[in-house]
Amino acid sequence: MSALSASSPSAWPLPTAQAQLDFLGNIQAVLEDGQFVATYKFALLTALADLAVEMGADDGAPCRLTLADIAGKFVAYYWQQAAPFAGAGDAGVLRQSTGAQAAVLNLLAGERSIGLGTVAQLRASPSRWQSVLTRIARIIREQPLHRLQVVAGEARIFLYPHDEHAEAITLLPGVAYQLRRFHPLVTGLARARWMSLIRDIRANRNMVGQAHDLERFLFGNERQPITHQLPMLTDQQRGLCLYCGARLRAGDTHVDHFIPWSLHRFDALPNLVAAHGQCNLAKRDMLAAERHLERWVARNAAAFREPPPGATDPASTTGDAALRIARWAYQRSDDNGAAVWLQGRQTERLSGRYRRMLEV
Template sequence: MNDSIEESSRAYYVGAQPSAEEQVRFLAMIEKLLDEGQFVATYKYALLLSLVELAIEHGNDSGAPMRVPVISIAEKFIELYWRQVLPYSGMDSTTDGRLHQNKGAQAKAITTLSAAREQLATLTQLRASRRWESLRSTIAALICKMPLGKLQTIGGDKLEFLYRIDEESKSIDLLPGVVFNFRRYAQIIRRLVQSDWLEFVQNLPANRAVLGQAATLASFMFGDERQSLRKMRGPLEEIQRGRCFYCNRSIRKEGHVDHFVPWSRYPRDLIHNFVLTHASCNSAKSDFLAAEEHLDRWCERNQRFSRELVCASEQAGILIDHAASICATRWSYGHAEDLGARVWVRNKEFNALSGSWRNILAA
């Protein structure tokens, strides 16, 4: 079995990007799937979010199909559920505080990952442990058995608009146009799926004793941009010699840790995406992408201090995946260019995005 996501089909792909009408139809089908599909557990939500992230990290905008091994989806499942297997902070003293993710008994993904998390505190520790391969295989088998063949079934009808399953190779083939649409509408699809997932968990009777405010629950289940920031301040201060990444002036008060590619665009904590900044620079940049001059310096920083970032990843327990960081950055800048978005330079200064970002990220 090939465990890598295949890009070979793109070399001879002669199709085209989906038309505007096809894109609208795709979003309508996603909405139909969420509104009319049968959900007895949260696996279908996790599957959709996993496919979106894999499209961002491994796909392109050609409209070509893409083969995805189920084992790669399993890795995304583990990452999604890892934070959710902890006891919820609003728990009642009569429960173990773990949120149910199934209408019947607790979802197997939760019980399986809970057992692993009792011994290993972070995903980086899990990936380095002997349990990683067997855990991946267990979750992959669960995906094959449960959501993979059922996601595209609505009211008994098979609506094969996302992928076809290749049982022999234990992979799926995302259909032409699907990767493009996942990448183009990632933020919309994430919001739709996370909202429905949140509502599903809130409505389960088994969760009534442990739930608090919805906003708190959303942060618990899907993370927020502040969760990993504090533990990165020390390593980044050392790498950047106590200077702000954006303006290069000394940071005299406590610096802010910023997601270089904003969390609102790519809600995943990866070590290469963190930079230390002045509070004022961080506030001015907000959720904008940084101008090409900052992008160039970010790429140079990540190459120059690659060893230090690996050490920081191990110390802070934050995932490291340089290739995924570059792909997500390339996707973010490409999407911004398509929308005619402006990029942040400094203070209140913004520029139009030029094409130089491609050369910077290709280096």
């Protein structure tokens, strides 16, 4: 996975204010068009936004995404949804198409039926994982990839040029930047329409009814188990809490997402840290102060220069993806004037030093 880069920042100017308004107008038009027979378009738009955060840059450069990248996101989104939903009435796998069940759901339900309870367990078998990605990539190529940019029956190419035979797409100049900037808005709108379509599908009505937990089931913060990473993280940090620097104690050591899970769901090793329970609970869902960021960047530079042996997604287990996500998160926090966590109940404002620390 790689973002196309430019020789200088001026080579890819940022979109103008009018261009950004036009972009949001196109997103709105796509989501309000009403020509939806399955949830794939919502998943694809969400995947493009998430991958722009993970792989895009802070300029207006185009960004290349392989269909395997996008397929990996489909697995992450649909895995929980391929489990039975016990809502207002009958229990069963929610229908995600107005016709027969969506093929991605059938595929992942089949994987779950053989005892694979988590995406991590699926990834643990490289051949099985690659087979799933290949099959989902084919579905993406044949269905939502060319249909996403059709509004009222006419093509509106504002995200990426489409080649039905390609194994990758390239986001047009300025698109990755705008998906990063408007990430909460784009993903929020896509998920709202996704949930609305599921409620409207006749086959789901006995299961869904007026269930208030549907959103949590579809998009909730169901984290993959990560405590098994504790010994490795403790060793990489020489037995010290990343935040306070004191010796970690048995029975009081937590695994924390350095970039909070609530901001971006990134479970790869570079985003996990070992911390005292007290520090972790005090930090909550906040970004850590720049002094902690500096230690995190240094740890990752030493520990994750290369992907670990047997990694099924090498790009996400090296430090570059984590740096890009962190740069997006800290820039967003800085733009919003949000405070970051220092220690205990103390917070502070960003100084701007994070930009130098997070150069990729």
